[in-house]
Amino acid sequence: MTFERSATPPAEPGPAPVGGGPAATPTPVQIRLQILSTEHWSLLASRSLAWNESFSRAGMYLSTLTGAMVALGLIAGVSGFNDAFFVFALVILPVALFVGVGTWLRMGATNYHDAVTVSGMNRIRGAYLEIAPDLEPYFVMGVHDDAPGIGITMAVPPGTAQLVHLIAGTPTLVMVLNAVVSGATVALALMHFSSAEGGIAVVAALVVAIFALALQLRIARRNIRRLQGTVQPMFPTPPGDRTGA
Numbered sequence: 578m579t580f581e582r583s584a585t586p587p588a589e590p591g592p593a594p595v596g597g598g599p600a601a602t603p604t605p606v607q608i609r610l611q612i613l614s615t616e617h618w619s620l621l622a623s624r625s626l627a628w629n630e631s632f633s634r635a636g637m638y639l640s641t642l643t644g645a646m647v648a649l650g651l652i653a654g655v656s657g658f659n660d661a662f663f664v665f666a667l668v669i670l671p672v673a674l675f676v677g678v679g680t681w682l683r684m685g686a687t688n689y690h691d692a693v694t695v696s697g698m699n700r701i702r703g704a705y706l707e708i709a710p711d712l713e714p715y716f717v718m719g720v721h722d723d724a725p726g727i728g729i730t731m732a733v734p735p736g737t738a739q740l741v742h743l744i745a746g747t748p749t750l751v752m753v754l755n756a757v758v759s760g761a762t763v764a765l766a767l768m769h770f771s772s773a774e775g776g777i778a779v780v781a782a783l784v785v786a787i788f789a790l791a792l793q794l795r796i797a798r799r800n801i802r803r804l805q806g807t808v809q810p811m812f813p814t815p816p817g818d819r820t821g822a
Contacts, residue, residue, distance in 0.1 A: 606708060617701045624694040631687040635747055638673075638680040642754065645669045663769040670762045677755040684748045685797060689804045695730045696722040696808055703812050723810035752793045760786030 604612075648669065652662050703720040706713055719726035733742065743749050760782035767778045 609704075609708065613701050613704055617698060620694045620697050620701075624691055627687045627690045627694075631684050632747070634680040634683050635751060638676050638751065638754070641676050642673050642758070645673045660769075663765060666765050667762065667769070670758055670765070674755060674758045674762065677751060677758060681748060681751045681755060681793065684751060685800055688748070689800075691731075692727060692804075693808060695719075695727050696810075699726050699730055700812060721810070721812050721814040722808075723813040725814045726810075726812075748797070752790060752797075755793065756786040756790040759789040760784075 649662070649666055652665055656662065699719045699722045702716060702718060703722075706716065706720055719729035763785045764778040764782035767781055768775070
């Protein structure tokens with residue numbers, strides 16, 4: 578009687594080691610470029626969607642506020658500044674203010690999202706230059722993930738004062754409108770419920786508007802400082818280099 582010995586199947590090869598160990602093989606350049614390009618386009622699409630939503634929210638806020646002002650003007654023209662006008666104003670203006678506050682909060686989140694995506698794209702551009710250093714003269718955006726490199730990618734004009742940059746931003750416009758709506762709401766409430774004179778109502782509106790604007794600025798600065806600490810640059814701009822390359 579003979580016994581047949583069944584052949585033992587060969588063992589499957591294990592996964593390739595990951596990391597910088599001696600057995601790790603470098604990723605081919607083609608694969609690296611494919612991965613980097615995919616991530617680059619993913620960050621670009623994410624940034625575009627975030628800003629589209631932010632601008633849509635700002636447009637919705639301006640449309641809501643414009644509609645409220647037109648409606649108040651029509652009511653005042655038909656029935657004058659009577660109880661109906663004050664009731665309608667004290668209902669519609671808080672709604673518009675709610676939309677404005679939500680828009681401002683969303684734009685703050687968008688600014689953080691924008692900084693993160695730009696930082697990631699700058700890192701990817703730096704990886705491109707590591708693969709093909711001879712392409713450095715053709716890059717006009719930043720390749721460093723610190724504040725100067727992000728500023729280059731965001732096309733902030735060199736030498737622009739921070740105050741000018743803030744005034745030109747859409748979030749500042751939303752903050753000012755929120756402050757004005759807050760002051761107007763308080764003034765109308767005083768005139769209707771306490772029969773305050775116009776001068777007192779105007780002074781109260783100014784105080785509330787300034788307080789609301791200062792509060793929003795303080796919250797914005799606190800959020801910026803807190804969020805700046807969460808983004809740690811891995812490839813900072815070399816000293817004396819402000820070209821981002």
